[in-house]
Amino acid sequence: MKNKMEINDFSFTYKGAKAPSLKHISLPVECNKVTAIIGPSGCGKSTLLRSMNRIHDLYPGNIYDGEILLHNKKDEPSQNILDIKKENEFIKLRQKVGMVFQKPTPFPMSIFDNIAYGLKLSGQKNKRKLQELIEKSLHKVALWEEVKDRLNDDARGLSGGQQQRLCIARVIALKPEVILFDEPTSALDPLSTLAIEEMIFELKQDYTIAIVTHNMQQASRVSDYTAFMYLGDLIEFGATETIFIRPTKKQTEDYITGKFG
Amino acid sequence: MEKLFKIIAQCSASFVFIILVATVVVLYLTAKPAIEEFGAHFIIEPRWNVDVIQPPASEQLANPISENANTGSLKIETDNTEEADVSDEDLEADISSDEDGYDDDLGDDFADDEYIPTDDDIETGQSGVEDPAAGKVSTIYGGAVPIVGTIFSTIIAMLFSIPIAMGIAVFLSEIANSLTAKPIGIAIELLAAIPSIIYGMWALFYFGPFISSIFGGHSVSLLIAGLVLGVMIIPFMAALSRDAINTTPDVLKESAYAMGATKFEVIKDIIFPYARAGIIGSIIVSLGRAMGETMAVAFVIGGIFKFAHKVTDSTISIPVVLANNFAESSGISMNALFYLSLLLFIVSFFIIFTAKYFFLRRK
Amino acid sequence: MTKRLLINKLAIMFSSLMAILGLAFLAWIIITLLLKGSSALTPYIFTHDLVENGIRNLLWGQFVLAGLASLIGIPIGLLAGIYLQEYGNHTKYATFIRDLSDVMMSAPSIVIGTFIYAIIVIPAGHTNGWAGIAALFVMMLPIVVRTTDDMLSMVPVELREAGIAIGAPKYHVVLHIILKAAKVGIMTGSILAFARIVGETAPLLYTSGSTIYMETDLTQTYPSMTVSIYNLATMPDEKLVSLAWAAALVLTLVVLMLNLLGRFLIRDKRL
Numbered sequence: 001m002k003n004k005m006e007i008n009d010f011s012f013t014y015k016g017a018k019a020p021s022l023k024h025i026s027l028p029v030e031c032n033k034v035t036a037i038i039g040p041s042g043c044g045k046s047t048l049l050r051s052m053n054r055i056h057d058l059y060p061g062n063i064y065d066g067e068i069l070l071h072n073k074k075d076e077p078s079q080n081i082l083d084i085k086k087e088n089e090f091i092k093l094r095q096k097v098g099m100v101f102q103k104p105t106p107f108p109m110s111i112f113d114n115i116a117y118g119l120k121l122s123g124q125k126n127k128r129k130l131q132e133l134i135e136k137s138l139h140k141v142a143l144w145e146e147v148k149d150r151l152n153d154d155a156r157g158l159s160g161g162q163q164q165r166l167c168i169a170r171v172i173a174l175k176p177e178v179i180l181f182d183e184p185t186s187a188l189d190p191l192s193t194l195a196i197e198e199m200i201f202e203l204k205q206d207y208t209i210a211i212v213t214h215n216m217q218q219a220s221r222v223s224d225y226t227a228f229m230y231l232g233d234l235i236e237f238g239a240t241e242t243i244f245i246r247p248t249k250k251q252t253e254d255y256i257t258g259k260f261g
Numbered sequence: 262m263e264k265l266f267k268i269i270a271q272c273s274a275s276f277v278f279i280i281l282v283a284t285v286v287v288l289y290l291t292a293k294p295a296i297e298e299f300g301a302h303f304i305i306e307p308r309w310n311v312d313v314i315q316p317p318a319s320e321q322l323a324n325p326i327s328e329n330a331n332t333g334s335l336k337i338e339t340d341n342t343e344e345a346d347v348s349d350e351d352l353e354a355d356i357s358s359d360e361d362g363y364d365d366d367l368g369d370d371f372a373d374d375e376y377i378p379t380d381d382d383i384e385t386g387q388s389g390v391e392d393p394a395a396g397k398v399s400t401i402y403g404g405a406v407p408i409v410g411t412i413f414s415t416i417i418a419m420l421f422s423i424p425i426a427m428g429i430a431v432f433l434s435e436i437a438n439s440l441t442a443k444p445i446g447i448a449i450e451l452l453a454a455i456p457s458i459i460y461g462m463w464a465l466f467y468f469g470p471f472i473s474s475i476f477g478g479h480s481v482s483l484l485i486a487g488l489v490l491g492v493m494i495i496p497f498m499a500a501l502s503r504d505a506i507n508t509t510p511d512v513l514k515e516s517a518y519a520m521g522a523t524k525f526e527v528i529k530d531i532i533f534p535y536a537r538a539g540i541i542g543s544i545i546v547s548l549g550r551a552m553g554e555t556m557a558v559a560f561v562i563g564g565i566f567k568f569a570h571k572v573t574d575s576t577i578s579i580p581v582v583l584a585n586n587f588a589e590s591s592g593i594s595m596n597a598l599f600y601l602s603l604l605l606f607i608v609s610f611f612i613i614f615t616a617k618y619f620f621l622r623r624k
Numbered sequence: 625m626t627k628r629l630l631i632n633k634l635a636i637m638f639s640s641l642m643a644i645l646g647l648a649f650l651a652w653i654i655i656t657l658l659l660k661g662s663s664a665l666t667p668y669i670f671t672h673d674l675v676e677n678g679i680r681n682l683l684w685g686q687f688v689l690a691g692l693a694s695l696i697g698i699p700i701g702l703l704a705g706i707y708l709q710e711y712g713n714h715t716k717y718a719t720f721i722r723d724l725s726d727v728m729m730s731a732p733s734i735v736i737g738t739f740i741y742a743i744i745v746i747p748a749g750h751t752n753g754w755a756g757i758a759a760l761f762v763m764m765l766p767i768v769v770r771t772t773d774d775m776l777s778m779v780p781v782e783l784r785e786a787g788i789a790i791g792a793p794k795y796h797v798v799l800h801i802i803l804k805a806a807k808v809g810i811m812t813g814s815i816l817a818f819a820r821i822v823g824e825t826a827p828l829l830y831t832s833g834s835t836i837y838m839e840t841d842l843t844q845t846y847p848s849m850t851v852s853i854y855n856l857a858t859m860p861d862e863k864l865v866s867l868a869w870a871a872a873l874v875l876t877l878v879v880l881m882l883n884l885l886g887r888f889l890i891r892d893k894r895l
Contacts, residue, residue, distance in 0.1 A: 095791040105786035108804040118790040266795035270707035273700045284739045291742045428642025452650045454883045456823030463653050523632035553732020555826040580734045602738040613727045
């Protein structure tokens with residue numbers, strides 16, 4: 001299986017909008033690779049990312065066109081996630097395709113409970129197993145040493161960088177197949193930003209990653225593939241080095257060299 | 262589970278609407294006998310609980326419609342002839358059998374007697390002696406006195422409170438420095454939290470005598486009631502106005518200051534025009550509040566069912582009539598009270614709703 | 625130029641004077657209460673009912689009535705606020721209910737008393753505790769609905785999205801994450817709503833009525849402090865008037881304490 005997700009001829013119109021925000025996007029998201037989506041403000045990159053876990057459906061009334069395929073593991077068939085209508089299917093989707101937001105969003109509970117929340121919802125009740133899984137995910141985000149003695153403290157007491165790492169730990173505890181990052185470091189200081197970027201680099205061994213960023217340098221540092229979007233269109237897609245060193249489209253080149261955006 | 266939760270939440274939200282509708286419907290139904298009896302004339306009729314002798318029955322039957330049209334104090338002829346034949350025992354029997362059917366089933370068309378327990382004159386407006394030969398005695402109820410009392414006490418309250426509340430609002434938002442703004446703000450909010458009955462007692466024993474020592478007149482009067490009302494709504498109006506004033510963008514104020522405007526000029530020319538809608542809205546809502554205030558006014562308005570010819574006379578307002586007379590009333594007098602209640606509710610509702618809808622739009 | 629400065633000075637003085645006037649009224653009322661109420665404020669009145677010149681039954685009644693009204697009103701108000709913010713937000717219906725609640729909050733409390741009288745007291749044949757509770761409930765509901773609505777709106781939208789993105793059903797996110805995040809604000813709103821109804825008189829006047837005896841049966845006429853203060857204050861007996869002041873003092877202290885508690889809870893708490 002080469003591609004974990006495939007976006008085919010996908011268009012998206014917000015509820016009540018006159019024109020679509022995304023127009024005929026076709027984009028592969030390769031397994032165990034980091035695909036970055038870049039572009040100036042308003043180009044639709046976050047809209048695209050948020051379609052991949054259908055979080056738009058919190059606000060009903062949007063119009064989808066085309067398909068977004070999620071290729072499951074060998075024994076399950078691929079599915080067009082745009083067909084999902086039932087509540088429990090949405091829940092399953094989001095357990096497979098996790099999301100980390102721009103602002104760190106610790107739940108108003110202890111550090112332990114933050115990670116346990118999603119696990120308990122997916123059916124994990126065993127206390128020991130919970131403890132194990134939580135410890136593992138905290139290790140993975142390099143947070144364990146810092147919080148192991150205060151797992152019962154309120155998560156809102158952590159620093160911004162720690163909170164964001166906690167949010168990542170929360171997502172990977174559920175063992176998703178895809179992780180979506182929506183500008184994950186734009187609210188963090190440079191040191192925390194680097195830490196998160198390193199983490200993303202390591203995470204791709206186990207997960208497929210898509211990341212939206214307005215920081216081009218971050219995209220070039222972190223990603224294998226890059227998609228450049230402008231005003232709702234996908235202008236160019238390719239291997240990251242290609243996009244940044246030898247872009248084929250002029251618009252791409254202009255953006256990369258800082259002529260706009 | 263998700264669906265269930267959503268439905269429960271939605272029903273809870275609808276509760277507010279249901280209560281509102283229920284209130285209007287119930288008040289209307291209980292007021293209906295009085296509405297039918299007295300009609301719109303009720304609003305300008307100054308007599309309350311005054312017996313009036315009608316011309317004898319023979320005359321009435323001759324001219325059924327013309328009697329009806331005039332003062333509203335005479336009964337509807339057709340009903341008279343019907344009810345005159347019903348004996349008291351029948352009435353009692355009517356009540357007891359109907360009481361089982363009584364509930365909030367607002368769709369039914371109740372006979373009005375079901376709301377009033379065990380009283381002879383439960384029929385549509387009839388009370389007093391039935392003596393077809395000598396003419397019937399009926400009792401007139403008119404709401405003009407309390408209505409006028411409510412109107413004037415509210416006006417006095419407004420005149421008194423608006424300048425003070427505006428001054429406080431401006432002080433809190435523009436003049437006070439951070440050190441003084443907080444405690445004074447808290448003090449004003451505490452003033453708003455004091456129960457109205459406390460205001461009443463304070464007014465009765467201290468504020469009232471103070472005012473009457475300055476202006477003369479009774480120690481309980483329309484003036485004192487209006488002033489106490491004013492004191493009560495000051496914190497409310499000040500808080501709402503302050504919020505409105507605070508919505509003025511800093512950049513707007515700064516541009517004016519940068520041109521050399523004084524603080525007063527910024528307030529007058531920039532802030533007030535900008536916050537005008539919110540301020541007017543706060544005034545109107547406070548007016549609605551003042552109209553419906555009961556306890557503070559009950560202590561000091563005097564409770565006399567007479568117009569106040571001077572502002573220092575005693576009189577009465579709608580809420581005070583309701584407070585004082587409700588418990589002992591029955592029959593048509595109770596219907597009349599419900600009529601007053603309905604009027605008060607509808608008017609204050611419209612006033613407050615207008616303020617909200619036109620002046621206090623959210624975000 | 626100097627004329628402008630003079631006007632400015634006068635305006636500022638006027639404004640400050642108004643603020644002082646407001647403070648003066650507050651001080652006048654509180655001092656009055658303290659002076660008149662403290663003389664009758666003895667331990668005796670807290671252990672005896674009004675029939676024996678105490679206020680025990682009054683305190684009991686007021687808190688039972690307000691407490692039960694809150695027990696019913698707060699959950700329903702919470703759920704309604706949740707609906708407005710989480711499920712119906714931005715719909716016309718939600719805006720309608722919001723406006724209605726705002727208006728009902730300022731509706732005359734005596735009218736609510738007459739409404740409850742018609743639907744509960746008349747069928748029951750006499751004043752009773754449940755009628756009083758119903759009247760207080762009607763008063764309290766819009767307040768709780770609006771404060772819940774406001775407090776929930778202050779929870780950042782990302783928190784909701786993060787909960788959904790983890791795979792939680794919406795009601796679960798609302799109950800376990802959003803409510804928790806707004807917990808302090810909602811609690812404060814409930815305390816303030818309780819403080820408001822515990823000081824109300826008009827809705828109780830002829831719904832729960834008044835009695836000088838202790839009463840625990842809610843189907844009977846129920847004692848309350850506010851209504852009794854109203855009755856006592858105009859009695860010719862000096863001792864009873866004194867008692868009214870003592871009760872007034874206690875009531876005011878309770879209400880002010882609750883308000884200060886509420887403010888204390890939300891100071892500096894960033895949601």
